[in-house]
Amino acid sequence: MPIIVVEVMPKAEILDPQGKAVAGALTRLGYTDFSGVRMGKRFELTVDGPVTPEILAAVKVVADEILSNAVIEDVVSITELGA
């Protein structure tokens, strides 16, 4: 069955405590090549049938309104897996 991937990241201006914690851990462990880490979410939505334009439109709405919080996050991509 087709899978649609939605990716959500914290907005650039917004504090990302999770990314900050990971970045700190990497530095402490000696990985010093990275100047910053941000941590977001990746959703995989399995579609029951073929991926129609209607479904893609629905995914867009779902991504904006349910999978992300527009106040603090951006939807950075919506793609079909393997497509």
Next chain:
Amino acid sequence: MPIIVVEVMPKAEILDPQGKAVAGALTRLGYTDFSGVRMGKRFELTVDGPVTPEILAAVKVVADEILSNAVIEDVVSITELGA
């Protein structure tokens, strides 16, 4: 500065309570085209200089040993943003 994206998903056979909760919410809200949702993580690592093979090797180690827990998760991709 270059950004490397690491994506981590719960293993297929492992229970994903967050994905399940999202799936439930979608169904309740009337989005019935999706037979399942899984939720993983997306990390963006900003690299200080050029992306050398050494840095890519370090990212691989970091992805496997820190950003993911092999007991329950898979690293599904490591890519350079925009590359």
Next chain:
Amino acid sequence: MSTHVADTVENAIATPDKEQPYAALGLKPDEYAQIREILGRRPTSGELAMYSVMWSEHCSYKSSKMYLRQFGQKVTAKMKEKLMVGMGENAGVVDVGEGWAVTFKVESHNHPSYIEPFQGAATGVGGIVRDIISMGARPVAIMDQLRFGAIDHPDTARVVNGVVGGISFYGNCLGLPNIGGETYFDSVYQGNPLVNALSVGVLRHEDLHLANASGVGNKIVLFGARTGGDGIGGASILASDSFDAAGPTKRPAVQVGDPFAEKVLIECCLELYRLGLVEGIQDLGAAGISCATSELAANGDGGMIVHLEEVLLRDPTLTAEEILMSESQERMMAVVEPGKLDAFLAVVAKWDVETSVLGEVTDTGRLIIHHFGEEIVNVDPSTVAVDGPVYERPVAYPLWLDKLQADSASGLPRATTGEELREQVIRLVASPNLADKSFITDQYDYFVMGNTALSFPDDAGMIRVDEESGLGFAIATDANGRYCQLDPYAGAQLALAEAFRNVAVSGAVPVAVTDCLNFGSPENPEVMWQFKQAVEGLADGCLELEIPVTGGNVSFYNQTGDQPIFPTPVVGVLGIIDDVARRIPSAWQDEGNNIYLLGYTRDELDGSAWAGTIHDHLGGLPPVLDLSTEMDLASLLQGAAIESLVLSAHDLSDGGLAQALAESVMRFGVGARVWLNDIIERDGVDATAALFSESTARVLVSVDREDDVRFVGLCNARNYPVLRIGVTDQRGDEAVLDVQGQFVIPVSEIRERSNETLPKYFG
């Protein structure tokens, strides 16, 4: 590095006619003119940023100041006895004995919590906790006072789950027990929920710290999280104006909280205090660096030089003005002696906290801020922080009030049969405001720290301060917006009395008060009248009870469109108990104890939960209050606690005796057999009033049969009305609440109806 060209003092002198966006920053034309007069020139953009945030309603208290003065004026010698730090500091401090002190304060985060409920509420907890740290105390507890729109409104679940999730996330992650709060639903809060948070801290007397920058040459150090672009305009735009008036900002108005950073900051600060490395300290909340620098300077020797480029930034594109206004969370500013700076930096490094030295204390009387060598601010700090504008806003008696007060609930139809009464009891028990709040409180940790002697659903939260002696404090908060709508003076006093009573039933002695005054727009004369009445009521009430207001918070502009919320002054009362082992829980745990009702019941149903739930009615006058009776009741309960005469004590408030009985049987599943005849006969009321009246100064207690004579003797000796109204009955599956001659309800049924309401809407 910032590419923005700073507006320097020199530039301001050279370009006196430059137009400045003061209105967009929330300043009125006359306020802008006043700033120009103070400076003798136009402000630089940095100065404008500072004045605008510091002169906002939220930071300057410009509409409320003239009323709040009463809290400092209506005081007796006794009220000052235990007060180590009163109004005006980050939080009040009370001497609780044995060398210990307690500091506490309640604050609002209403507007941010509507826009982004999770982060708004989370950062609300973070902010109040930093106030407590800045007094030199270890935070030991939090509470949350929440008011949401109608439970069945489509937007309410978003707000409830966000707010509760945010408080749970931040408070639990910080490791602070949540020991109580309030949850109310009413459509007046639909577009403007109230999210108040309270924190309590504990310190040894010698650890007291204040926010002042003294000692010329001492270093000004900023530490904690980096400064970012979040929350800019939060202070002036979010808190000073209603949402629809909010202008566009390019920076996000919301802030994201990082409780982990704050937890580390707490431990770091406590270690700094322990080692004596800090002379003065201030938390960064609303108005960020503007507030911290100007308040520290104004409260100290008056002068300070700051090099703004030393501020560690999360976002290098921030302009100087934005750095001054940023409300990034989890930051503190300390004043450190130069000789102790290395030791200070070592502690901060141990905790992995980022730090930078911004400048030092001077004797110039001026707060001077440089940005990359250029002077962008040169002000008298007290004109920013202390001597802001003060308004005597127009006040008008609301014309609708006479009609509302005339519309008493006493004429509403009453139940004529036991069966009807039973049904009403159940409806009240299941109503959103009286239903079980476990759905919320189960998300809060109260075990952490191992000192929680009482917490929800007890009437007060109680924390052990000293593990050896058992010394502790109790705290409860209350507010009844419905009563305040009917009469804000009486309503504020009723809230005070209920919180006072809730502390007293726990066995503690009430000693101090904090408050968070949530009101509509101060520019509405009717709202200003409500505010004036409520403050007067509270100040007069405190004077009569002889317990001081030690600090608090005012939140104006709480309205949806033109519709102000009910006036909602949240009142918190702190009490002391010598040994928490003598705490009194609010429900009975065993069979065969006697149940007594203390106090008289009058036919008082106006504004009650019964009128609201059964008849959708609000009108009339709130219950009569006699604070001297409340004091008698409190001292009676303390006597009983010292002699361990009562097994449980639960105050009667919303929903009256019926609700108190329901809560008492549900808690541990121990039923009760109760009779109303004696109340009805003695007090001349009917069964409806006996069950649902919200008369004040009443408490339900359970007493071991062995202590019966002594307990009744105690009440009689103090001339306090007491009636035996029942006995506790069997526990377990067969447990019932049997109100003899009226109805019988299985405890399981009460529990089910009470428990199902919140999960039904939010689960």
Next chain:
Amino acid sequence: MRIGVITFPGSLDERDAQRAVRLAGAEPVALWHGDHDIQNVDAIVLPGGFSYGDYLRAGSIASHAPIMAEVIDAANKGVPVLGICNGFQMLAEARLLPGAHTRNAHQHFIRRDQKLRVENNTTAWTTQFTLGEEIIIPLKNADGLYIADAETIKRIEGNGQVTFRYAGLNPNGSMNDIAGVSNERGNVVGLMPHPEHAVEPGFGPNTAVAMRSGLDGLKFFTSVIQSTLLAHA
């Protein structure tokens, strides 16, 4: 008898764990995550909390702390180690214990007085319990769902490594109602509920007898004192 309690940045219940050690009759020793020294203690407690905010995965960043090298070393030599809640998550992340944790099934943080069944009373931390005994221990966490692949579950069930099971109600969706597990040797035990919060009258969980009266947590600490004495005898 000296029992070390490690403080990580974001640890919350370490003072409570120290109090529990004291009440059980041993001497608590405060250990610091950044040190490479466990000060020769006889047993180690990894306390609850939100180390590093638990932002990546609960316990994961702390599992890489400097002191963890010493903890792993000591554990492999047979020193008793108890991981409570976040400590359990760290031990799983460090692979000293099988399995992993993820978000509670209902997605909320939950705090409750939790009934547990003791499934193994031969580990270093459970000898004072009787097999099958039901105890009440406070539970409070957001990421408490115990999870492992089918093979691991089968193995630990077969080996008797499931030490505690949720009784009455599974509060978070944990597989096989698993609340706590041990390593094969039985010296390392981890569980989600907090025994250090059931050690002092007036401050523990509610029981059928009275509110806040539960003391079942004390036996974890008296067990390790007893098993250590036996081991040294």
